[in-house]
Amino acid sequence: MTAAPAALPRSASIDWPDKAAELLAGLREGRTRVHAITNAAAQVLTANLLLAIGGAPSLTISPDEITAFAARADALLVNLGTLDHDRRASIPWGIAAAKAHGKPWVLDPVFVDASPARLELARLCLAGTPCVLRCNASEFAALAAREASPASVAEHAAELRTTIALTGPVDWVSDGERFVAIHNGHPLMARVTAMGCAVTALVAAFAAIERDGFTAAATALVVAGVAAEIAGEAAAGPGSFAPAFLDALHGLDAAQIGNRARIA
Amino acid sequence: MTAAPAALPRSASIDWPDKAAELLAGLREGRTRVHAITNAAAQVLTANLLLAIGGAPSLTISPDEITAFAARADALLVNLGTLDHDRRASIPWGIAAAKAHGKPWVLDPVFVDASPARLELARLCLAGTPCVLRCNASEFAALAAREASPASVAEHAAELRTTIALTGPVDWVSDGERFVAIHNGHPLMARVTAMGCAVTALVAAFAAIERDGFTAAATALVVAGVAAEIAGEAAAGPGSFAPAFLDALHGLDAAQIGNRARIA
Amino acid sequence: MTAAPAALPRSASIDWPDKAAELLAGLREGRTRVHAITNAAAQVLTANLLLAIGGAPSLTISPDEITAFAARADALLVNLGTLDHDRRASIPWGIAAAKAHGKPWVLDPVFVDASPARLELARLCLAGTPCVLRCNASEFAALAAREASPASVAEHAAELRTTIALTGPVDWVSDGERFVAIHNGHPLMARVTAMGCAVTALVAAFAAIERDGFTAAATALVVAGVAAEIAGEAAAGPGSFAPAFLDALHGLDAAQIGNRARIA
Structure with a gap:
């Protein structure tokens, strides 16, 4: 298990599997609407993931x-x-509309490590204080100008006054005061394009009904990771993994989450 | 079963399952070409649906x-x-080219209920008299400025001088003089992004070989609904439903249509 | 089997199945990065194909x-x-960056037979001498201004100083000096949108580690064709064929290639 940064308490007070199941149930009742300004390769999987958990996507x-859709x-x-x-x-207008209407927004700074123009734009976006910043280790390193570690993730979350959800073989989530590591997921997630992007949409859906970004991100990543494990057991490769992942999310129940969640 | 508007005759003279199977067979022979100006999330599913029924899609x-492709x-x-x-x-150039070359065109006014700019554009498009307008109940309400019902659908179709195909748990089709309700389909259709958009492409393919828009729309919706029922029986959730739907469309035969069609 | 152009030697000196398996193994080790400027309908399948063989796609x-990503x-x-x-x-900037950094580039002139604007643009691109030109018979006929045949493909490859890979029920590959025909593949490939586009990305991945474009194209088409045959045996139609194709590519081994490759 990942060691939490020494200075930060684990969030022992939350029963994570229960909380994840509760929020998932809430999403299924509410037809929660997430507007996704997302990349071309992610649009279909993102919309299908949101539909699979009972949400309502829009993509314009x-x-x-954009302001009408974001509002x-x-x-x-x-x-x-x-x-x-x-x-x-x-x-920028989407972010402004979300903030003006009190709606949470989540940032996924894809490939900021590959293009200076994109890195600059990501920093401008971060000035609008997202509820959650979801990234991988390379993107974090480019944004934070330091290597990813539990301590540096917590540190940069505090600097940005947001929750950072860094996903990889182990996911780390911190808001600068709290830290949690999630050991769920499946290697085939990395062999399906836009899987990380779609999971960020799940974080946004959770944030819509749970305004504590730290809790929203951690529970969303547990749900995604458990569904990926179930899908991985059924899949013959990355092609069959993607539909199996959507099927697993659609059918996910509290018992599956309780039996499989590895978060601490 | 839905009651037809009192003033409108049912189209009892058409053997719908036979007609649907006949048109589907025609599509499979002819490599019917449909050009789709469609949304980013719908392009792949739309093209794959058209390929599954033997058609030839283009998407530019x-x-x-656009004028070269539409012509x-x-x-x-x-x-x-x-x-x-x-x-x-x-x-507008695509519509103009289709009309100039005597090719039918079909309108899908996605999300006109969500954006005033889009509603205005949809109304401008309708001035070009599509062969079929395919929409859901919310989009119809925004366009027609009245709630959707069999009577209001027939009434607005007469006003627009087109066929309206309103899809939902039950599909209604009317050209203002005739009315039919289709009770096929599966709830998972609503959990796959762009399924309605792709079905409108099927309507366009049917309209290419059956110039009566009312007949084209009704038979296309029967075919889609029957394929969805077959897919729903094989699927474990929305992820496996989408490929199963394409498989079912690809293999659909007259006996399956005859046994399952519920249209009156 | 296709007769090779009389004037051109078969490439009997290469053990094609061995070479294909060797290059596939190289791709799986190296996380080969392919940047794809590709069409909207092809982006997801292209990225997923590259991920399935262990590559790393980017799509901006x-x-x-573009110059940062291409470099x-x-x-x-x-x-x-x-x-x-x-x-x-x-x-044009992507091509310039690839050439400046000594990276191979591959051209897929989709639908040049359908639009004069596109044909002109394809010819301008060809002036930048791609490593491989992958097209179908209609696109070849438009570009080369002659019908496709083994002899005309070889002739035009010599004129363009590139390798032409013409795919169809039988694939022909020639660099003007050598010629090979590949008899693998499955009819459902033509019923899945962007399958040809995605296969061209596979050609690009092979070209990244095998600088002889003729060898890269021929081996990539063998690998795609064999994977398609395996997928075709498992699929119930075009919907299940696409994920099965990715699964087959992901799991493909030297024995499968050796047993199934039909190239001469």
Whole structure:
């Protein structure tokens, strides 16, 4: 198990599997609407993931429409994976609309490690204080200008005044005061394009009904990781893994979460 | 069963399962070409649905190319789900090219209930008199400025001089003079993104070989609904439903349609 | 079996199944990065195919970022299937960056037979001498201004000083000096959108580690064809074929290639 940063308490007070099951049940009741400004390769999987957990996705990237869609949604996802003209124009207005209407928004700074233009744009977005920043280790290193570790993730979360959810073989979540590590998931997740992007949409859905970003991110990652494990057992490879993952999310119950969640 | 509007005759003279099977067979022979100006989340499923029934899809949204592609196709689909710069510029020229070459076109006014800009654009498109308008109840209510019912659907179809195909748990189709209700389909259709958009492409394919929009829409919805029922029996959730739906469409035969069609 | 052009030697000196298995093994070790400027309908399948064989895809089409992404990749794919504003601006810079950094690039001139604008753009791209040109018979006929045959493919490859890989029920590969025909594959490949586009990305991945474009194209097409045959045996239709194809690619081993490859 990952050692938590020494200075940070574990969040022992939360029964994570119970909380994850409770929020998942809430999503299934509510047709929670998530508007996703996301990259071209992620749109279908993101929408299908949100539909599989009972949510209602919308995906427009048109600058003329983004404020209406963001205001109407319960949460906003901003993913930087495709930065075409329309998305560049829509992202700041989408964030502004979400904030003006008191809706949480979540940032996924895809490939900020690969392009200086994208890194700069991600930093501008972070000035709008997302509820959760979901990234991988390379993206974190580019953004935070330091290597990813439990301590550096907690430190940078405190600096940004947000929750950072760093996903990988083990997921780390911290808001600078609390820290948790999640040991669920399956290696085939890394062999399906946009899986991380779609999981960030799940974080946004959880954030729509749980305003504590730390709790929302940790429970969403538990749910995604448990569903991935179930899918991995049924799949013959990455092709069959993706539909099996959606099936598993759709059918996920509290007992499966309780039996499989590895979070501490 | 839905009551038809009192003033409108049922179309008892058509043997719907036979007609649906006949048109499906025609599509499989002919490599019918449908050009789809459709939203980013719908492009893959739309193309795969058209390929599954033996058609030939094209998807370009480039304003420089749209007239060549629309003129070359047997039918045009216009879906408003993504309204970026290129699609906005291409839609009116695509419609003009389809009309100039005597090809039917079908409108899918996605999310007109969510954005005033989109509602206005949909109304401008409707001035070009599509062969079929396919929408859901919310989109119909926004467009027609009245609640959806068999009577209001028939009434608005007469006003627009088109066929309206309103899909939902029960599908209603009317051209203002005739009315039919289709009780096929499966709840998982609503848990797969762009399923409605893809079904509108099927309507366009049927319209390419059956110029009576009312007959084309009703038979296409029967075919989609029966395939969805077959897929629903094989699927473990929304992830496996989507490929099973394409498999079912690809293999659909007259006996399956005859045994399952519930249209009156 | 296809007769090779009389004037061209078969490449009897290469043990094709062994070479294909060797290159596939190399790709699985190396996380070979392919940047794909590809059409909207192909992005997801292309990325998933590259991930399934152990590669690392990137997909940005932003003109601001294309040179950074192309320089960072091991090979570049240029697919003309969607020609929006961003892709038009990015394609020449992507090609220039690939060439400047000594990285191979591969061209897929989708639908050049359908649009004069696209044909002109494809010819401009060809002036940048791709490592491989992958096309179908209709696209070849438009580009080469002659019908496709083993002799005309070899002839035009010599004129272009590239390798042409013409795919169809039988695939032909020639660099103008050598010629090979591949009799693998499955009819369902033609019923899944963007399958040809995704296979071109596989050619690009092979070209990244095998600089002889003729060898790279021939082995990539053998691998794709064998995986398609395995998938076709497991699939119930085009919907289940696509994930089965990715599963088969992911699990493909030297024995399967050796037993099934039909190349001469």
